[in-house]
Amino acid sequence: MSLDKHSELAAVAELAGLNLGNKAREARAFALLERLATNPGGSIRALARSTAEEEAFYRFIGKDAVSMPALIEPHIAQTVTRCKATARVVVPHDTSNFEYRGSARTGLGRVRTASSQGFLFHAALGIDATTGQPCGLLASKVWTRSEERKSLVEGANGPRRKAGSDYARTANKESDRWFEQIEAVEQRFSKTDCQLVHVADREADIFALLATLQERGYRFVIRLARDKKARQADGDPLESLKTLARRANGLLEVRAPIAARAKTKIPQQAKTFPEREVRTARLEFAAITAEINGPVYNDKASLPINVVHVREVAPPHGVEPIEWYLLTSEPIDTVEQVREVVQAYRMRWLIEEFFKVLKTGCAMEDRELESLHTLTNVLALCIPIAYRLLALRHLARTRPDGSALDVFTETQIAILQAKTKLGPNPTPLQVLEAVAYLGSHFIPFSRKMPGWQVLMRGMQRLAALEEGWSARDAQKVIER
Numbered sequence: 001m002s003l004d005k006h007s008e009l010a011a012v013a014e015l016a017g018l019n020l021g022n023k024a025r026e027a028r029a030f031a032l033l034e035r036l037a038t039n040p041g042g043s044i045r046a047l048a049r050s051t052a053e054e055e056a057f058y059r060f061i062g063k064d065a066v067s068m069p070a071l072i073e074p075h076i077a078q079t080v081t082r083c084k085a086t087a088r089v090v091v092p093h094d095t096s097n098f099e100y101r102g103s104a105r106t107g108l109g110r111v112r113t114a115s116s117q118g119f120l121f122h123a124a125l126g127i128d129a130t131t132g133q134p135c136g137l138l139a140s141k142v143w144t145r146s147e148e149r150k151s152l153v154e155g156a157n158g159p160r161r162k163a164g165s166d167y168a169r170t171a172n173k174e175s176d177r178w179f180e181q182i183e184a185v186e187q188r189f190s191k192t193d194c195q196l197v198h199v200a201d202r203e204a205d206i207f208a209l210l211a212t213l214q215e216r217g218y219r220f221v222i223r224l225a226r227d228k229k230a231r232q233a234d235g236d237p238l239e240s241l242k243t244l245a246r247r248a249n250g251l252l253e254v255r256a257p258i259a260a261r262a263k264t265k266i267p268q269q270a271k272t273f274p275e276r277e278v279r280t281a282r283l284e285f286a287a288i289t290a291e292i293n294g295p296v297y298n299d300k301a302s303l304p305i306n307v308v309h310v311r312e313v314a315p316p317h318g319v320e321p322i323e324w325y326l327l328t329s330e331p332i333d334t335v336e337q338v339r340e341v342v343q344a345y346r347m348r349w350l351i352e353e354f355f356k357v358l359k360t361g362c363a364m365e366d367r368e369l370e371s372l373h374t375l376t377n378v379l380a381l382c383i384p385i386a387y388r389l390l391a392l393r394h395l396a397r398t399r400p401d402g403s404a405l406d407v408f409t410e411t412q413i414a415i416l417q418a419k420t421k422l423g424p425n426p427t428p429l430q431v432l433e434a435v436a437y438l439g440s441h442f443i444p445f446s447r448k449m450p451g452w453q454v455l456m457r458g459m460q461r462l463a464a465l466e467e468g469w470s471a472r473d474a475q476k477v478i479e480r
Contacts, residue, residue, distance in 0.1 A: 011385045015075070028056060040459070095203070096359075098111075119376070123354065124140070124181050139181045179209055197220065250311075306330065360456075364382060392432065401427055412466060429445065
C-alpha cells in the first residue's frame with residue numbers, strides 16, 4: 001500500500017507495506033492512524049470528521065479480516081531493519097495489564113481480581129545498546145485469563161496449592177510467553193545481523209527458561225527473583241547465591257540518579273516496590289561465576305551462570321538500599337563487560353515507559369470499545385505512535401545540540417516559534433520543551449520532565465495549529 005500524502009507523518013510511515021488483502025481496508029487503516037497520530041487519546045467519535053466516517057472506522061476495527069498481528073507487522077519489519085543497522089541490540093521483555101470498567105465486554109477476562117476484566121499484553125522492544133535509542137516493537141502477545149484462578153490441584157487429602165512441579169507439567173501456561181517471545185525475536189535475525197541481548201525482570205527468573213536460553217546460545221540478562229543454592233567450584237558446599245555474590249569484591253563504583261516511586265495501591269506489590277524519594281545513589285558492581293542448583297523436577301541438575309551484583313553503598317538512614325542480582329550469559333571478565341551488563345538491565349525501564357505511553361498518552365484503558373478484537377486493533381495502531389514518542393524524547397535527551405529538523409518539520413518549528421518562546425535554530429530539546437509548553441507544562445526540563453499526557457496534549461495542540469496553518473497556506477495559493 002502506498003503512503004501517498006501520509007508519508008510526512010512519521011508514525012503513519014510505520015505502516016508502509018501494510019497488507020490486509022484489500023486496498024480499501026488498508027486506506028482506512030492509514031486514515032485512522034493519521035487521526036490517532038494527531039490526537040492519540042481521542043475516541044473514535046472524536047477522530048472522525050463525519051458520522052459516516054465514524055461508522056466506517058467502527059466497521060474497520062471490527063472486521064475479522066483486520067487483526068493486531070497484521071496491523072503491527074509493517075512496524076515490526078521496520079524495527080528489525082533499524083536493529084540490523086546497529087552492532088548490539090538490547091531487547092527488554094515485559095507484560096502489562098490493560099483493565100476496563102463497566103459492563104462486560106466480549107472476549108475480555110480476569111485481570112487482577114475475579115470481578116475485573118481486561119487483557120494482558122506482553123511486548124519486546126528493540127533498543128540500540130550503544131546509544132539507548134528505541135528502535136521499536138519486535139514481538140508481542142495478547143491473552144486473557146479465565147474467571148477462576150487455577151492455583152489448586154487435587155491431592156491425596158483433597159485440593160492443595162500447586163507446587164513448582166505441577167506448574168512445570170502444565171501445558172500452555174502464562175510463563176511460556178517468555179521463551180515464545182524471545183524465540184519470535186530471534187527468528188527475525190540471522191547470526192550475522194547483530195548481537196541480541198534479551199533483558200527481563202524478576203518474573204522471568206525461571207530455571208527452565210535460563211537452561212533453554214543457554215542451550216540455544218541466546219544472550220540474556222535476567223534479574224534474580226528467588227535465592228538459589230549454588231557453588232563457585234566443584235567440591236564446594238552449596239550455599240546461598242546471594243551470599244556468594246555479596247562476598248565478591250567490588251569492581252567499580254558509580255553514582256546514579258534514583259527516580260521517585262509513589263506508594264503503590266496494590267498490596268501484593270507494596271513490599272517489592274516500596275515508596276521512595278529522588279536521590280543520587282552510590283552503586284558498587286561485583287561479579288562472580290557460579291553453578292546454580294536446579295529444582296528436583298527439572299532434568300538439568302545444575303547450570304553455570306554469571307552473576308552481577310549491584311549494591312548501594314552507604315544508603316540514607318532508614319532507606320532500603322538498591323540491590324540487584326543479575327543472572328547473565330554475558331562475559332564478566334573485565335570492568336567494562338560488567339558495566340555493559342548493568343547498562344543493558346537499566347535500559348529495561350524503556351519498556352515500562354512504552355506501556356505508560358499506551359495507557360496515559362494513548363488512553364488505551366479509557367476506550368469504550370466493546371470487544372477484545374476492537375481494543376487490540378486500536379492498540380496495534382497506537383504502537384507506532386508510542387514508539388515515535390519514545391524515540392523523540394530520547395533524541396531530545398541524548399542529542400540536545402542536534403538539529404530540530406531531525407525531530408520536527410519546518411512548518412511545526414515555525415508554528416512553535418510563533419506560539420511559544422522558541423528561538424531561532426532550536427535544538428531537539430528546546431523544541432520538545434516548546435511542545436510541553438503547549439501542553440501546559442511551564443517548568444524547565446532541568447527541574448521536571450513532563451509526563452506523557454502533557455506531551456500528548458502538546459502534540460495534539462500542535463497538530464491542530466498545523467492544520468490551520470496549512471489551510472491558511474492553501475487559501476493564499478487560491479487567492480493568487
